[in-house]
Amino acid sequence: MARVSASSYHGSIRLLPWAIAALISAIAYRIYLHDTFALIFGFGRVIQPIEDFPWDCKRIQHPLLEGCEDIWLDYNNRKLYGACTSLNSRTGWNPSGSLFNVSARSRTDHISVLNIDEPGVDGLYGLHQLKIDYAGDLDLQGFDVKRIGDRQRFWLINHRPPVDPATGEPLDPRKVGANSTVEIFDLDTPSSTLVHVKTIASEAIISPNNLAVADDGIGFLVTNDHDAKAGMFRDLVILLGGGSLTYCRSDTGKCEVVARKNCSLPNGAVRGLDGRFYVSHSTSGVITVHEYSEDGLVEVKTIPLNVPLDNLSVNKDGNIMVAAIPHSVGFMQAADDPYNRVAAAGVLMLTNTDSLGNNYEVIKVIEDRDAKYLPTTTVAVHDAQTHRLFLAGGFSPFLSICQKRN
Numbered sequence: 001m002a003r004v005s006a007s008s009y010h011g012s013i014r015l016l017p018w019a020i021a022a023l024i025s026a027i028a029y030r031i032y033l034h035d036t037f038a039l040i041f042g043f044g045r046v047i048q049p050i051e052d053f054p055w056d057c058k059r060i061q062h063p064l065l066e067g068c069e070d071i072w073l074d075y076n077n078r079k080l081y082g083a084c085t086s087l088n089s090r091t092g093w094n095p096s097g098s099l100f101n102v103s104a105r106s107r108t109d110h111i112s113v114l115n116i117d118e119p120g121v122d123g124l125y126g127l128h129q130l131k132i133d134y135a136g137d138l139d140l141q142g143f144d145v146k147r148i149g150d151r152q153r154f155w156l157i158n159h160r161p162p163v164d165p166a167t168g169e170p171l172d173p174r175k176v177g178a179n180s181t182v183e184i185f186d187l188d189t190p191s192s193t194l195v196h197v198k199t200i201a202s203e204a205i206i207s208p209n210n211l212a213v214a215d216d217g218i219g220f221l222v223t224n225d226h227d228a229k230a231g232m233f234r235d236l237v238i239l240l241g242g243g244s245l246t247y248c249r250s251d252t253g254k255c256e257v258v259a260r261k262n263c264s265l266p267n268g269a270v271r272g273l274d275g276r277f278y279v280s281h282s283t284s285g286v287i288t289v290h291e292y293s294e295d296g297l298v299e300v301k302t303i304p305l306n307v308p309l310d311n312l313s314v315n316k317d318g319n320i321m322v323a324a325i326p327h328s329v330g331f332m333q334a335a336d337d338p339y340n341r342v343a344a345a346g347v348l349m350l351t352n353t354d355s356l357g358n359n360y361e362v363i364k365v366i367e368d369r370d371a372k373y374l375p376t377t378t379v380a381v382h383d384a385q386t387h388r389l390f391l392a393g394g395f396s397p398f399l400s401i402c403q404k405r406n
């Protein structure tokens with residue numbers, strides 16, 4: 001008897017911390033996390049099959065179109081640019097996903113180009129990569145482009161492996177994180193070469209995911225998807241929210257954190273035709289709208305979309321295209337095994353319905369519950385002129401093009 005009760009007493013002692021932990025988690029779940037879980041796991045969300053939508057889609061697969069995390073449409077010159085890598089590289093070295101295996105880097109990251117109106121006999125739209133005049137490797141993610149005079153200027157996020165500034169010796173990125181910078185390049189059109197202009201390195205560029213250049217062609221807004229570059233609690237941002245927005249100047253190279261409030265893994269960033277910045281927050285499913293002035297960044301609007309969000313783009317009419325992640329578990333599985341799995345994908349469109357910019361309408365443009373045609377989509381662009389959608393994915397071996405049916 002004595003032994004039994006002693007051991008059961010012992011047993012309860014051992015269980016006590018777990019009981020307390022369970023109780024705290026239950027309370028935390030009720031108070032903070034229920035909405036986050038509901039959003040991330042999509043409780044009650046209906047995902048529609050692609051047949052419900054008036055688009056004909058096809059996939060284009062090519063090694064140069066692997067892992068295109070971001071794409072940008074130059075609708076005047078009818079070219080689509082993508083920041084692409086190899087999938088082995090993306091699944092090993094991806095600071096946004098806390099993947100820090102330096103030796104997995106393929107060192108083949110590049111900007112791919114498609115001539116969107118010239119499919120050609122092979123159906124590859126004249127696919128090629130830009131030459132890059134730069135001493136070093138690029139590890140790409142988000143980018144933005146703006147015409148400055150007669151040149152196209154590119155701002156590229158570059159996740160460098162960290163080195164000791166004094167000795168040049170490699171540092172362990174699991175401890176210190178990536179040394180993420182923004183590289184500015186000019187595209188010299190006749191030779192199709194990106195010529196390096198300068199590097200912006202700053203403490204305020206913490207964990208950059210994407211960026212958007214302001215109308216003046218000097219300022220740019222960066223989304224930091226985490227609060228820290230490294231560390232074991234870094235990914236708690238997925239459950240608890242966090243991350244920040246940083247504003248930099250290309251001329252002085254100075255950057256500062258301009259927003260931390262209301263951030264929940266800020267991911268995509270674009271500048272609308274209205275001059276405002278739009279930021280998608282992956283884990284709250286919200287888009288925040290901001291105005292920047294010398295006095296700082298002001299949040300003027302929040303638009304809840306109630307689905308985990310990925311990157312943004314703007315079409316010619318000023319509508320914001322939003323890549324959504326309707327099935328996040330499928331997304332994570334596809335990110336892990338990109339050659340064999342494709343996740344359900346969706347695209348939403350945000351239209352400003354009044355001239356004062358206070359009302360936004362949200363339209364579901366396409367969804368692919370069964371992953372039949374779309375990639376595991378992280379970004380979508382819309383060519384309003386030819387009624388086409390281009391969809392790409394940082395964890396996808398192909399790109400998709402959808403044509404609207406009349």
Ligand SMILES: *[C@@H]1O[C@H](CO)[C@@H](O)[C@H](O)[C@H]1NC(C)=O
Pocket residue numbers: 092101102103104
């Ligand atoms: C890092 O990447 C290399 C090259 O792909 C691979 O051989 C190695 O197993 C990876 N290491 C870890 C810890 O995953």
Ligand SMILES: *[C@@H]1O[C@H](CO)[C@@H](O)[C@H](O)[C@H]1NC(C)=O
Pocket residue numbers: 069070096097141142143209210267268269282310311378379394
């Ligand atoms: C797009 O979303 C993915 C997944 O959330 C993220 O890792 C990536 O950095 C984003 N890309 C850009 C260009 O914003």
Ligand SMILES: *[C@@H]1O[C@H](CO)[C@@H](O)[C@H](O)[C@H]1NC(C)=O
Pocket residue numbers: 160161162163164165179181199201
């Ligand atoms: C990061 O890159 C910048 C620009 O090359 C360099 O000046 C700095 O020393 C690097 N820092 C680390 C920790 O790698």
Ligand SMILES: *[C@@H]1O[C@H](CO)[C@@H](O)[C@H](O)[C@H]1NC(C)=O
Pocket residue numbers: 261262298299302
């Ligand atoms: C955060 O969001 C709330 C609710 O939308 C808003 O009232 C508040 O002004 C925002 N805070 C900042 C600093 O933008």
